[in-house]
Amino acid sequence: MIAPFSGFGLGMRPVHYQDFLTRDVPVDFIEVISENFMVDGGRPLHVLDQVRQRHPVILHGVSMSIGAADGLDRDYLEKLRRLADRIDPLWVSDHLCWTGTGGFNSHDLLPLPYTEEALATTCSNVAQAQDALGREMLIENPSSYVTFRSSDMSEWDFMAELSWRSGCFLLLDVNNIYVSARNHGFDPIDYLDGVPFDRVRQIHLAGHSQGRTMLIDTHDHPVPDGVWALYDEARRRAGPVATMIERDDDIPPLDDLLAELDVARLRGRAP
Amino acid sequence: MKLLQLQEQFRNYLLDRPSGVVAEISGDLDVYHHAYRAQLLNCLKDTFEKTWSWLGDHGFEAAAQAHIKAHPPSAWTLNVYGEGFDRTLAGLYPDDPEVAELAWLEWTLRRAFDGPDAEPVDQAVLASVDWDQAVLYFVPTLRLGTVTTNCAALWSALATDAAPPPAQRLPAPCGLRVWRQGLSVQFRSLDPAEERALRLALAGADFPELCGVLAAELGEQDGPAEIGRILGLWLQDGMIAAISDRPGDRLPLSE
Numbered sequence: 001m002i003a004p005f006s007g008f009g010l011g012m013r014p015v016h017y018q019d020f021l022t023r024d025v026p027v028d029f030i031e032v033i034s035e036n037f038m039v040d041g042g043r044p045l046h047v048l049d050q051v052r053q054r055h056p057v058i059l060h061g062v063s064m065s066i067g068a069a070d071g072l073d074r075d076y077l078e079k080l081r082r083l084a085d086r087i088d089p090l091w092v093s094d095h096l097c098w099t100g101t102g103g104f105n106s107h108d109l110l111p112l113p114y115t116e117e118a119l120a121t122t123c124s125n126v127a128q129a130q131d132a133l134g135r136e137m138l139i140e141n142p143s144s145y146v147t148f149r150s151s152d153m154s155e156w157d158f159m160a161e162l163s164w165r166s167g168c169f170l171l172l173d174v175n176n177i178y179v180s181a182r183n184h185g186f187d188p189i190d191y192l193d194g195v196p197f198d199r200v201r202q203i204h205l206a207g208h209s210q211g212r213t214m215l216i217d218t219h220d221h222p223v224p225d226g227v228w229a230l231y232d233e234a235r236r237r238a239g240p241v242a243t244m245i246e247r248d249d250d251i252p253p254l255d256d257l258l259a260e261l262d263v264a265r266l267r268g269r270a271p
Numbered sequence: 272m273k274l275l276q277l278q279e280q281f282r283n284y285l286l287d288r289p290s291g292v293v294a295e296i297s298g299d300l301d302v303y304h305h306a307y308r309a310q311l312l313n314c315l316k317d318t319f320e321k322t323w324s325w326l327g328d329h330g331f332e333a334a335a336q337a338h339i340k341a342h343p344p345s346a347w348t349l350n351v352y353g354e355g356f357d358r359t360l361a362g363l364y365p366d367d368p369e370v371a372e373l374a375w376l377e378w379t380l381r382r383a384f385d386g387p388d389a390e391p392v393d394q395a396v397l398a399s400v401d402w403d404q405a406v407l408y409f410v411p412t413l414r415l416g417t418v419t420t421n422c423a424a425l426w427s428a429l430a431t432d433a434a435p436p437p438a439q440r441l442p443a444p445c446g447l448r449v450w451r452q453g454l455s456v457q458f459r460s461l462d463p464a465e466e467r468a469l470r471l472a473l474a475g476a477d478f479p480e481l482c483g484v485l486a487a488e489l490g491e492q493d494g495p496a497e498i499g500r501i502l503g504l505w506l507q508d509g510m511i512a513a514i515s516d517r518p519g520d521r522l523p524l525s526e
Contacts, residue, residue: 035348041388043454063347069275076347101278105344106285106307107314107352110278113295117274146298150272183298213299 004201005029005090006240008265009058010257011247012051019254020051026258029090031058031244037087038079048087057087058202061094063105064129066139067112067122068098077132084133090242091201093138093171094129096122096159113148114158119165126166138201139163140171143179143208143217155180156194163199170195172238173204173246174231175223179215188230197238205231205264206246220249222260228267235268243268286343311339311352318353318381321429322360322374334363350385353378369438372422376458379414379449383456386412391452391509401516405478407505408513413450415461415469423447423460446470452509464489464497465504 007028012020014036019025030051037048037059051057063076084092097109112118130137141159153161163170172195181188205228207221223231223245235241243264245257272280272295283290284300285307293300315335316323323331338359344352357378361371389410421439428435446466449458461469467488468481476484486494505511 035350038348039350039385042383042385042451044385046454065347069273069278073347098278099347101275101282103345104282104286105347106282106303107310107344107349108303108306110281110303113274113277115274121274144298145302146296146300148277148296150277150295211299211302214302216302 004240005056005242007056007242008261008268009055009242009244010254010261011060011244013248013251015251016254017047020054021047023254025055025254027055027261029056029058029242029244031060031246034059034061034080034083034092034094035063038076038083045086052087056090059084059087059089059092060140061092062109063099063107064094064125065097065099065105066094066125066129067096067118068101068125069121070101072125072128074132077129081133084135091138091169092133092135093140093202095140095142096155096162097142109142111142111144111146111148112158114151114153114155115148116152119153119158119161122162123166126162126168130166130168136168138169138171140173140204141176141180143173143176143183143215145183145214145216147184154186154191154194156191160194160196160199163196169201170199171202171204172200172234173206174234175204175206175208175219175227175246176217178227178230179208179217183214189233192230192233192237195234195237197234200238200241202242202244203231203234203238204244204246206248218249219247223263228263231264232267240268287340308336308339310349311344312336314349314352315339315356319356319374319377321377321426322370324429325373325425325435326370334360337363353381367438368440369420369422369425372418372420373425375416376418376422376426376447376449379416380456380458383412383414383449383451386451389512392506392511392513394506396514397506400514402478404516406515407472407478407511408515409473409505409510410450410512412456413448413473413510415446415448415466415473417444418447418460419444423458426458448510450508450510457508459508465501468498468501 009027009029009031012030012032032048037044039045095109098112099110100106126137139162141155159170177188177191205223206219207223209216209218209220245260245264247257277295280290280292284292285304312335338356342355357371357374360374364370419440425435446461447458448461448469464485468485471481471484482495482498485498489497
C-alpha cells in the first residue's frame with residue numbers, strides 16, 4: 001500500500017500569486033479555492049498552470065453544497081471536473097454544509113442537522129460528486145454557530161458514518177473543532193476520539209476571532225495556542241498527515257506564513 | 272421537520288422572510304444573518320472598488336445593501352454577483368449618471384479579466400486574405416458600450432490614486448470598448464467612425480460592408496483611409512481573433 005501524502009503546505013491566495021510565480025517557495029503542496037479557478041480563462045488559470053509546474057495542488061471548494069436536500073448543481077460539477085482534469089490535483093475537497101436551496105445561494109457554509117435523513121442525503125450527494133469527478137473527495141468538518149434540536153448524533157459520528165458509507169476521506173479542520181467545541185460546549189478531545197483517523201487525509205490549521213457571543217471562524221489570525229495543542233492531539237492519533245495553514249483574511253507576508261508552517265512541521269514531526 | 276423544509280426555513284430567515292427555523296435550533300443564528308450580508312458586501316466592494324471610492328463608504332454601502340436586499344444570489348459563483356449593480360446605481364443616482372457608468376466599466380473589465388482566452392490573429396496572414404469576402408471575428412472578451420460621462424477618466428484617475436476630475440457629461444454619447452489583450456484588461460474610448468464600424472462588425476457585417484458604409488458616410492477618399500486606420504487599431508490592440516474569407520467557414524459571431 002502506498003503511504004498517504006504527508007507534507008506541509010499553504011493555501012495560495014491572490015496577494016501571494018507573485019511570490020509563488022517568482023520564488024522557490026518551500027512548501028510540499030499548495031491548496032487553492034476551486035471556485036476562483038472555475039473560470040473561462042485569463043490570469044487566474046494562467047497563474048495556476050504556472051504554479052502547478054512547481055507544486056502539487058489541492059482543489060478546495062466552498063460551493064458544492066454537499067448537504068443540499070435538493071441536490072447538486074450539475075453545471076458546478078462539470079466545471080469542477082474540467083478544472084480537476086486540467087490541474088490533476090492531489091485531491092478535491094469541500095465542506096460538510098449546504099449553501100443554498102430553491103435557486104438561492106447564500107455563499108456561506110450553512111450548518112446541517114446531524115440526522116439519518118441528512119446523512120443519507122449527504123452520502124447520496126457525495127456519491128454523485130465522486131462519480132462526476134471520477135475521484136474520491138475529502139469532506140471537511142465545518143465550524144458552526146447553531147445546533148439543531150433534531151440532531152440525534154454527534155458531528156464526529158456523522159463524519160465517520162459519511163466516510164464509511166460514501167467512501168469519501170476526511171479533511172479535519174482543527175480550528176473548526178476548537179471553535180465549535182467552545183461554541184457548543186463539547187470536549188474537543190471527545191471529537192478527536194470519535195474521528196476515524198484512517199480516513200483522514202489532511203488537516204487544516206487556522207485562527208479565529210471572538211464574536212459577540214461566540215468564537216467566529218474568521219481565518220484572520222495566526223494559529224492560537226489552543227489550536228496548536230489540539231493539533232498535537234490530532235497528530236498523535238493520525239500519524240503523518242498532510243497539514244496546512246489556512247489564512248483567508250488580514251493575510252500577512254508569505255514569509256510570516258512560512259514561519260508559521262515551520263512550527264507545524266516541528267510539531268507535526270514530533271513523535 | 273424534513274431536511275428540505277428546514278433548509279427552506281433557514282433560507283427564509285437569511286432573507287428576512289417569515290421563518291420557523293428559530294424553533295429548530297439553539298445557538299446564534301445572527302452570525303449567519305450577518306455573514307451572508309457581509310460576504311456579498313465584500314464581493315461588491317472587491318468588484319466595484321473604484322465606484323466605492325467615488326461614492327465613499329456611506330453611499331456605496333447603502334447602495335450595496337439595497338442591491339443585496341433586491342437581488343439574492345442564485346449562481347454558485349460569486350464571480351457573477353456584480354451583474355446588474357450598475358442598474359441598481361442608475362436607479363439610486365438618476366442625476367449622477369457617471370456613477371452607474373463607472374460601475375458598468377468596472378463590471379465589464381471584471382468579466383473580461385477571467386473571460387475566455389483567445390490568441391489575436393497573426394498579422395502575417397493579412398497579405399493572403401481575400402478582403403472582398405473577409406469577415407472579422409473578435410476576441411470573446413470584447414464588449415462595446417455607450418457612455419455619456421467622463422467615467423473612463425474617473426476610472427483612470429482612481430486607478431492611480433490621483434485626484435479624480437469632476438464628473439462631466441460628454442458633448443455627445445461615446446462608444447467605449449473593453450477587451451483583454453493577453454492577460455491584461457483594456458478599455459478605449461472610440462471616435463464616431465470606429466464606433467460605427469465596430470457596431471456593424473459586431474452585428475455581423477463583413478469587411479466590404481464596413482468599407483461601403485464608411486465610404487458612403489465619409490466619402491470615397493476618407494472612407495477607405497478611415498477603415499484602414501481602424502483595422503490597424505484593432506490589429507494593434509489584439510482585438511481580432513480570426514479573419515475568415517471563405518463564407519462556408521464562418522464562425523459564430525462574438526456576443
